[in-house]
Amino acid sequence: MQVVVRNLRIAFPSPQGPTEAVRGVSFALGQEKLGIVGESGSGKSLTARSILRLLPRQAQVSAETIEFDGIDVLKANETRMRAIRGKRAGLIMQDPKFSLNPVMTAGQQIAEAWHAHRGGSRKEAKDAAVELLAQVQIRDPKRVADMYPHELSGGMGQRAMIAMMLAPDPELLIADEPTSALDATVQAEILRLIEDLVSRRGMGLILISHDLPLVSHFCDRVLVMYAGRVVEEARAGELARAKHPYTRGLLDCLPSLVQPKPRLAVMRRDPAWLGT
Amino acid sequence: MIEVNELRVRFGAIEAVKGVSFRVPQGASFGLVGESGSGKSTVLRALSGLNRDWSGDIVIAEKGQGPVRDKDFFRRVQMVFQDPYGSLHPRQTVDRALSEPLLVHGIGDVDARVRRALAEVALPAMLRFRYPHQLSGGQRQRVAIARALMAEPEVLLLDEPTSALDVSVQAEVLNLLSDLQRARNLTYIMVSHNLAVVAHLCSEIGVMQGGEMVELLSADDLRAGRISHPHTKALRALSIELEEPEMAKSA
Numbered sequence: 001m002q003v004v005v006r007n008l009r010i011a012f013p014s015p016q017g018p019t020e021a022v023r024g025v026s027f028a029l030g031q032e033k034l035g036i037v038g039e040s041g042s043g044k045s046l047t048a049r050s051i052l053r054l055l056p057r058q059a060q061v062s063a064e065t066i067e068f069d070g071i072d073v074l075k076a077n078e079t080r081m082r083a084i085r086g087k088r089a090g091l092i093m094q095d096p097k098f099s100l101n102p103v104m105t106a107g108q109q110i111a112e113a114w115h116a117h118r119g120g121s122r123k124e125a126k127d128a129a130v131e132l133l134a135q136v137q138i139r140d141p142k143r144v145a146d147m148y149p150h151e152l153s154g155g156m157g158q159r160a161m162i163a164m165m166l167a168p169d170p171e172l173l174i175a176d177e178p179t180s181a182l183d184a185t186v187q188a189e190i191l192r193l194i195e196d197l198v199s200r201r202g203m204g205l206i207l208i209s210h211d212l213p214l215v216s217h218f219c220d221r222v223l224v225m226y227a228g229r230v231v232e233e234a235r236a237g238e239l240a241r242a243k244h245p246y247t248r249g250l251l252d253c254l255p256s257l258v259q260p261k262p263r264l265a266v267m268r269r270d271p272a273w274l275g276t
Numbered sequence: 277m278i279e280v281n282e283l284r285v286r287f288g289a290i291e292a293v294k295g296v297s298f299r300v301p302q303g304a305s306f307g308l309v310g311e312s313g314s315g316k317s318t319v320l321r322a323l324s325g326l327n328r329d330w331s332g333d334i335v336i337a338e339k340g341q342g343p344v345r346d347k348d349f350f351r352r353v354q355m356v357f358q359d360p361y362g363s364l365h366p367r368q369t370v371d372r373a374l375s376e377p378l379l380v381h382g383i384g385d386v387d388a389r390v391r392r393a394l395a396e397v398a399l400p401a402m403l404r405f406r407y408p409h410q411l412s413g414g415q416r417q418r419v420a421i422a423r424a425l426m427a428e429p430e431v432l433l434l435d436e437p438t439s440a441l442d443v444s445v446q447a448e449v450l451n452l453l454s455d456l457q458r459a460r461n462l463t464y465i466m467v468s469h470n471l472a473v474v475a476h477l478c479s480e481i482g483v484m485q486g487g488e489m490v491e492l493l494s495a496d497d498l499r500a501g502r503i504s505h506p507h508t509k510a511l512r513a514l515s516i517e518l519e520e521p522e523m524a525k526s527a
Contacts, residue, residue: 183311
């Protein structure tokens with residue numbers, strides 16, 4: 001599986017003419033863990049979603065190439081896309097509270113995902129759901145399978161979401177701020193779980209977040225986005241030597257437990273970062 | 277001076293806060309950290325008067341408080357919530373949000389005070405007649421802080437005030453909170469799960485787990501690792517691991 005994106009542009013209509021939210025992003029991804037970091041509005045989610053063609057209706061997309069394992073995403077018809085979405089590439093979203101169906105049990109939802117992509121009997125799907133819940137390290141999977149989303153904690157809900165994405169055995173996992181709604185301990189557990197599953201199953205991972213240290217901890221490579229463009233690309237281990245002032249700013253404005261700072265550095269945005 | 281003694285909060289059969297005690301001198305900052313479900317926000321809600329069902333002693337604004345608070349309490353103690361999208365009325369302008377506390381408490385000179393409040397939290401005066409949806413997340417949180425300060429309180433209760441914000445905006449809001457504290461001699465109690473944020477703003481920190489205060493320590497002790505409880509150790513180790521990925525990877 002190989003994802004190639006070249007010169008991606010996404011614009012939205014506005015009374016003043018189209019506004020570009022993504023302005024010429026290129027990257028390639030194989031069986032690796034790629035992080036995309038940026039602030040709200042930097043275009044990171046749009047960039048990742050364009051691979052699944054899951055963009056708002058009014059978005060105007062253009063690109064030289066958007067390819068998923070040789071399939072031209074720009075030209076593929078809906079049937080072709082449906083064979084990618086969910087089946088070959090899974091999307092984990094931020095808040096399990098809003099992305100799970102509130103009137104179905106966790107087990108039913110996972111079984112539905114299994115059944116839709118793999119077929120088989122209802123009994124098989126149900127057993128598979130319990131097995132998947134066990135794989136995402138839920139201690140009592142039989143009991144949790146019969147629980148409704150409101151009965152699950154944030155961490156358990158996110159585990160159920162991941163179990164659902166794993167059901168069709170995807171090759172690529174896109175995680176869009178998967179842990180922003182969770183506290184620090186659960187956040188680390190969920191990311192370790194994702195990391196472990198991705199390496200064990202040989203999947204590709206795109207991890208989207210605004211937390212630069214967190215992403216560099218769990219990814220091999222990081223793209224830093226600012227105002228719709230990639231301003232810096234770095235190996236995760238070399239981030240401390242990042243050159244772009246925006247990347248440096250993101251690192252410097254964080255409070256630190258190890259090194260107390262009397263005052264936090266504030267980002268001074270240079271219009272030149274917007275590029276042309 | 278804020279004093280909390282043997283505070284207990286119960287929701288049905290579950291005891292969410294099991295006898296928590298701490299004191300915060302005037303003008304100081306106290307941080308409450310812990311995982312979700314540890315009871316840290318519940319403590320804050322009992323202090324603020326939002327939850328009336330508690331037992332124990334709470335001394336705040338110079339007197340022992342019961343479940344129902346008087347008007348004077350709400351002038352002297354104010355709260356800032358986590359989500360600036362949810363805590364501002366979507367159909368009220370910034371001007372209305374900021375003048376309301378003045379009208380409630382019968383404080384005059386509304387126009388000048390609103391103008392001063394906007395300047396104090398570094399918001400341009402032209403935002404005064406905008407609606408929340410026309411502001412960015414950071415601007416909204418500044419409005420929420422300005423609103424909390426309108427009635428000139430002595431105590432601010434901060435419930436995860438920066439966890440919904442981008443890191444660059446978080447830095448601005450944390451700087452603003454330190455400046456305001458110095459200028460007005462405010463007392464802060466801040467709840468957060470981010471150890472680095474709490475240690476930045478608060479000199480004394482309480483660590484909660486399962487409804488109990490398992491450790492009280494200074495920010496310096498936390499930074500230096502002079503810790504006695506295993507839960508505090510675990511939280512610190514995790515925070516440092518994420519902060520210094522390269523150090524952790526090579527170690």
